[in-house]
Amino acid sequence: MKKVYGSAAEALDGLLFDGMFIAAGGFGLCGIPELLIQALRDAGTRDLTIASNNAGVDGFGLGILLENKQVKKMLSSYVGENAEFMRQYLSEELELEFNPQGTLAERMRAGGAGIAGFYTKTGYGTQIGEGKEVKVFDGEHYILERGIVADLSIVKAWKADTTGNAIFRKTARNFNPPAAMCGKTCVMEVEKIVEPGELDPDCIHLPGIYVHRLIQGEHEKRIEKITNRQKESA
Template sequence: MQKVYGSAAEALDGLLEDGMLIAAGGFGLCGIPELLIDAIVESGVKDLTVASNNCGVDGFGLGKLLDTRQIRKMMSSYVGENAEFMRQYLSGELELEFNPQGTLAERMRAGGAGIPGFYTKTGYGTQIAEGKETKEFDGEMYVLERGIFADLSIVKAWKADTTGNAIFRKTARNFNPPAAMCGRICVMEVEEIVEPGTLDPDHIHLPGIYVNRLIQGTHEKRIEQRTTRPRPAAA
């Protein structure tokens, strides 16, 4: 099966539709599929539900889809760093399903493993548990969380071979593997595509069986919060 496409628009051709659920990898601006996000913006698809740890920043990453009002609902664990995300949520323009960070990652992983639901202690006794089934195990109360089965996954890797076996570099190995796993179709952008057999099998973070299409591209790699120390005074 030919998995390598020439551009993000080509890789997403025929996959996008209004009202779909998209799982997006990345954390803040680290490891986000920025090229695929730009292509989704250009497509004009709307009423999207997006499962992602957060929603980028104002004017970049998933934040672009907020600016164009293409997202109807976010499934996230963090609203900070994006003023437009907060504004739309507080004004009632955007639906938000809050998830504890680990719960959101596990919901994606569960979907990828074909697990429809699981119990966790996280969130019991808080608003997170409202309207959800709870159950006692060994004297402790747990909340039932549903696995996420996305219509489409968009993720970013550092390096992959042409069959989709992928390596995520350092912190970019955050939500990308579970997000990739939970999509019925997974499209991945990478910094470098190599031939099969080039990558050490022991170094693979995501098997190519989860990846349907991939592209190679150049990425901006913005720094979300730049923190520096003042230069020492000259002696």
């Protein structure tokens, strides 16, 4: 089964449709599938529902899909670094379902593992828990959260072999593996593709069975916020 494609556009060919549900990996701007996001923008697919920890920043990452008015709804944990995200939400141009970070990651993982839902204490007694089923275990209240199953997962890894076995670096492991797991189809971009057997099996974070298509590319790796320390006088 061929998994390696020549470009992001080729890897997404035949998978996109208006109104689809996409799970996107990354944490802030760390480990985001920037090439696949750009290809989504170029494809013009609209009315998207996207599950992602946040929506990038203005002009980069998922922010470019927001600016192009391609997103109908976000399932996210954090809004703060994207002014257009906040503006669309406050002006009711964009639907937003807030999820605590751990809950969102677990919803993705659960969907990928075939688990329809799970109970968590996080969010009980807050707006997060409104309208959700509540059960008591050992005297504690828990709310039911549903697993996420997306039409498409777009993720980024540091290194993968041609079968899709992948390694993620540091913070990129927060959301990329569970996001990859929960998609009916997973497209992954990587910095380097190697042959099977070149990766240490003990270092693989995501088995290739979850990955359907792969691309290799050059990445900008933009830094979300740069803080410079004042130079000390001699």
